[in-house]
Amino acid sequence: MVSGSPDVWRPRLPPGPGGCGGSRVPPIPGRWLRLACLVTALANCGGALGLLLFQRPLFERLGIPLPLDPHYFVWMAGLSFANGLLAYYVYRDPPRSRDLLKVGIVGKGFFSLTAVYYYIFAGLHGFFLLMGLWDGIFAFIFALYLIQLQAPDLARMNAGEVWEGNGSVPRRAAILFYSLTGTGRQSVLFLKRGLESGGYTVDSFPIRPIERDLFSFPFRSLGQFLRIAGRAILRRPARIEPLRLPAEHDYDLVVVEAQTWFVGVSAPVEAVFQDEGNRAFFEGRDAAVIVVCRGLWRRSQAMVVRHLERFGARVVGSRAYEHAGREPSRLFTLAAYLATGEAGRPRWLRWLLQPRYGLSGGALEDVERFGAALAARRS
Amino acid sequence: MEIARKLLEGSSWEPFERIGSVLALGEGDLLAAMGALTVLFFGIEFAKVYLMIERGESVRVHVTVNVMTILPALILVLVLIHAGAGHPDRVWINLIFAVLAFVPWYAAGQAAFLARRDVEGGDVGFMSIGLLIVLSTGAVVAAIA
Numbered sequence: 001m002v003s004g005s006p007d008v009w010r011p012r013l014p015p016g017p018g019g020c021g022g023s024r025v026p027p028i029p030g031r032w033l034r035l036a037c038l039v040t041a042l043a044n045c046g047g048a049l050g051l052l053l054f055q056r057p058l059f060e061r062l063g064i065p066l067p068l069d070p071h072y073f074v075w076m077a078g079l080s081f082a083n084g085l086l087a088y089y090v091y092r093d094p095p096r097s098r099d100l101l102k103v104g105i106v107g108k109g110f111f112s113l114t115a116v117y118y119y120i121f122a123g124l125h126g127f128f129l130l131m132g133l134w135d136g137i138f139a140f141i142f143a144l145y146l147i148q149l150q151a152p153d154l155a156r157m158n159a160g161e162v163w164e165g166n167g168s169v170p171r172r173a174a175i176l177f178y179s180l181t182g183t184g185r186q187s188v189l190f191l192k193r194g195l196e197s198g199g200y201t202v203d204s205f206p207i208r209p210i211e212r213d214l215f216s217f218p219f220r221s222l223g224q225f226l227r228i229a230g231r232a233i234l235r236r237p238a239r240i241e242p243l244r245l246p247a248e249h250d251y252d253l254v255v256v257e258a259q260t261w262f263v264g265v266s267a268p269v270e271a272v273f274q275d276e277g278n279r280a281f282f283e284g285r286d287a288a289v290i291v292v293c294r295g296l297w298r299r300s301q302a303m304v305v306r307h308l309e310r311f312g313a314r315v316v317g318s319r320a321y322e323h324a325g326r327e328p329s330r331l332f333t334l335a336a337y338l339a340t341g342e343a344g345r346p347r348w349l350r351w352l353l354q355p356r357y358g359l360s361g362g363a364l365e366d367v368e369r370f371g372a373a374l375a376a377r378r379s
Numbered sequence: 380m381e382i383a384r385k386l387l388e389g390s391s392w393e394p395f396e397r398i399g400s401v402l403a404l405g406e407g408d409l410l411a412a413m414g415a416l417t418v419l420f421f422g423i424e425f426a427k428v429y430l431m432i433e434r435g436e437s438v439r440v441h442v443t444v445n446v447m448t449i450l451p452a453l454i455l456v457l458v459l460i461h462a463g464a465g466h467p468d469r470v471w472i473n474l475i476f477a478v479l480a481f482v483p484w485y486a487a488g489q490a491a492f493l494a495r496r497d498v499e500g501g502d503v504g505f506m507s508i509g510l511l512i513v514l515s516t517g518a519v520v521a522a523i524a
Contacts, residue, residue: 025492113418120411121397143425147494151432158497233445235438263445264435296499299444303435331504 044084112136194371218341247280403465424487452509474517
């Protein structure tokens, strides 16, 4: 759910990392995917009717044996017709038809897989294999369209949009942040600089876990890391010191900095939103999110954005920033840094590791530009 | 109980047995096996991409997404063990096959960019971990076979 009706405020930032600039493959335009739904709707409906009416002469012409049990064939044609109607309803209203797309993926995928299976192992006629391949292609198209229709607000923000503010004047921002290794803290400094360049006064609120022995770095043992990892995978909450966020305040913008721990947002940051007492701090305010991580940022970003919306905030921007370098060096650099607490170690693995840990200089400049764009948004 | 026994006796698992025999990676089955794994890996990757930004509050979805990041590698481990048991004379060919299966895994992740720009693509980092797991398993299977 998107907060309000976003109007884009320029300057538009360049698309973010994490794939926005990481692939030369352009996305298939939505209008083409929508049109494809209409094409398969016509094919399914028309083809089913055609097979029902002209099955005998068509099969005789193609040399296909007539079905031993014509009833099953009629039922199959009926299901195919229904699948065509389903695709037509997707074409009519794609954003509200995501569940229909899931049904279509399963239906077409199943037909395709069984057609291929029976062609290979049971001598099914090639005519049905063609139908199966057609359905397989459209199962793939439906899957792409389903992914494309998800969370359009996140797609727009990741494409660089920063949205209009809520009309407040104060120009004071609060940044809530947590940083285990220091990367998050560094990004907050640059974000703050960007906001201040736009005339904002910025206050930072560090999130401090109560379990300091567990959430401390460098790690004292492998067991410490495994405990954090296990809790991150199983979403075990962390306890944090009360933030003492004033319900009555004049911050017109609240920014939450987060990181990714095993695909999701870190437990200390999520703990902010598990305390309903913090709701008043966010309610009715503009909010923004930055995620700093090795490489998997989508789920963390979505989690924090949805938490903010649940708390009544109006999310105006969100960006994600990946560590410097390319995979697999980045992952091994992360593992080595967590193990040793120092960049570039162990030395015998230097050929595999990045020379520095964390965000690149260019990425930090992007963070600062994001801060400036937030400050420049129309209020 | 009698009804259940008769149901089980009369059941047909033929498609799964057929697919199982293909995944034993016998001579002549490699293409079909690669096709089956390609379809499976595309399904896993696309489901993972979809679930990534859904149900952030759900522990089950979160655990599922975590498993899915490495699931293709775990599947290849099972395939190597199954193939090693079925064709112990082809263990090294099977290992090469398993490594080549990383291509459709990567392609599936990259294919998500056809839908939208703000996806993560094939995570080569986790694939590297998966590759280490697969190579280790292949070596152990070869040693035992």
